[in-house]
Amino acid sequence: MGSAKEKVVIIPTVLSMVVLIVLLSLLLYFSVHRKRTLKREMESSFILSGAPMSFTYRNLQIRTCNFTQLLGTGEFGSVYKGSLRDGTLVAVKKLDRVLPHGEKEFITEVNTIGSMHHMNLVCLCGYCSEGSHRLLVYEFMKNGSLDKWIFPSYQGRDRLLDWTTHLNIAIATAQGIAYFHEQCRDRIIHCDIKPENILVDENFCPKVSDFGLAKLMGREHSHVVTMVKSTRGYLAPEWVSNRPIAVKADIYSYGMLILEIIGGWRNLDMSFGAEDFFYLGWAYKVH
Template sequence: MLMVLLLIWMKKFKWCVHGNHDSGGGIMAFRFTDLVRATKNFSEKLGGGGFGSVYKGVLNDSTSIAVKRLDRACQGEKQFRAEVSSVGLIQHINIVKLIGFCSEGDKRLLVYEHMPNGSLDGHLFKKSNANGDILNWNTRFQITLGIARGLSYLHQSCRQCIIHCDIKPENILLDASFVPKIADFGLAALVGRDFSRILTTFRGTVGYLAPEWLSGNAITPKIDVYSFGMVLLEIISGTRNSSGNTRNNYSAKFFPVQAIYKLHGGDVQSLVDPNLHGDFNLEEVERVCKVACWCIQDNEFDRPTMGEMVRVLEGLQEIDMPPMPRQLAAMTEQYV
């Protein structure tokens, strides 16, 4: 009966229970009791967010899983539908794999592949502990390239353009080999190929929001490009872009201001995480910094597409020096 209801529900929202030819099948419908057993009654919490909590589990075939248990609020239902509709059929190395879900009564759960190295923020920002290894530059560069490829796939290669709407280090998961996988599609918006913009009441995370979204304008995939640029700057520095919320001398605390200022001055090496002790590829750092500064341009039309940024990061396309965004320029006037 559950599968019949699932088929009706997916047909209503134009979803399909079968994946593409590469997936060898579709997503699975789990019973709630199965997930209670798999997670040992949700005993090992991996993390949480605004919509619910994530727990570690193991299926009968010994597959490790991450189970997202959504809150019962209406917003949780919206997130549930957004995640299943956007990521349910995607098979890409840089997109987290949705294994299945549970929809019983008011219970909404999503079952994902488990990422043993957690999220990117845990490796970038939580340093100075005895067991925590610093991500080396090569790993950071490969993570950068992987995120770019994943976003390019979402924007340009899916049947419908998928705008993630909340790209940030917390939503980039790392597998056992530190391959990055974009996760948490609860705010995602699907845009038909005949439409260039979409209105949404959802908002992402402060610090990664593009200017046009803050102004209430309809959004395009360029909001993900902006967020990607902000994430790249944090990958370079190993710290949050904003080191504090104080208004006094805020420009000196906002890393993107320093980044484009140093880039124009030919001093990108001073931007790199000091924990790397100078062990990095300067040409790659400059390339990533240029990409980041193009991505955070005020005008969305000045930002490149993710496909273009993949080619630049792969060294297949040259990139000019980015101009100083007007909003950052206002901060730079006070920079010392």
């Protein structure tokens, strides 16, 4: 009799616990599934959403196959090809030289750059700020950098562009530079305008990239003193004399870029003679 009463008590208790465990398991499953779905939706729509998305370092390791597909290397780090869950290709820049400010300042700067939207600027899609790791996630540009298309030393004359495309690239690049000079809330000096920092998409629409050297300044300031060094051959005279740098320094670099687009050879080429290795000096002489 006692055994029967115990069974009456135990069986409903066990069944209740089983039902509760099943319900909790289902709740956990749907919660995890929902989070993953939301994450996929965020990743697939981040380009349209505006603010850069935050990634974990582990996630970017997975998305870049552990940083094995190298696209290029610059002064501040290396760029790797990656893809998001929905197959969207991205370029992940792994910063080797971390700037001497904290995580909060880094994220603030990233959000400032990420708020800039223009058809002639490379879109900053996301970032990683985890421990000592600092990474930037950009949209992927199929045709790479402009230097591969204006200098004949890469893959011969067959790869070079026609003059109409050259003109369109020059105009569109100027529009991108004018945007972050004059149309942003915080004026930005790029400080390193050169063919390697002009990327072209599959339709040869140019986009200014690599704001690793960029310096922000308020609109009330027309000049900014900076210790960042630009690339030789594109340096405005004020760089050499250590004078305050203004947006005109970018205009000078852009002018050197135009000379290279027109001439088809680098403005600083040591293979030429002592009088002609610097393009600007040569152009002035023949003019």
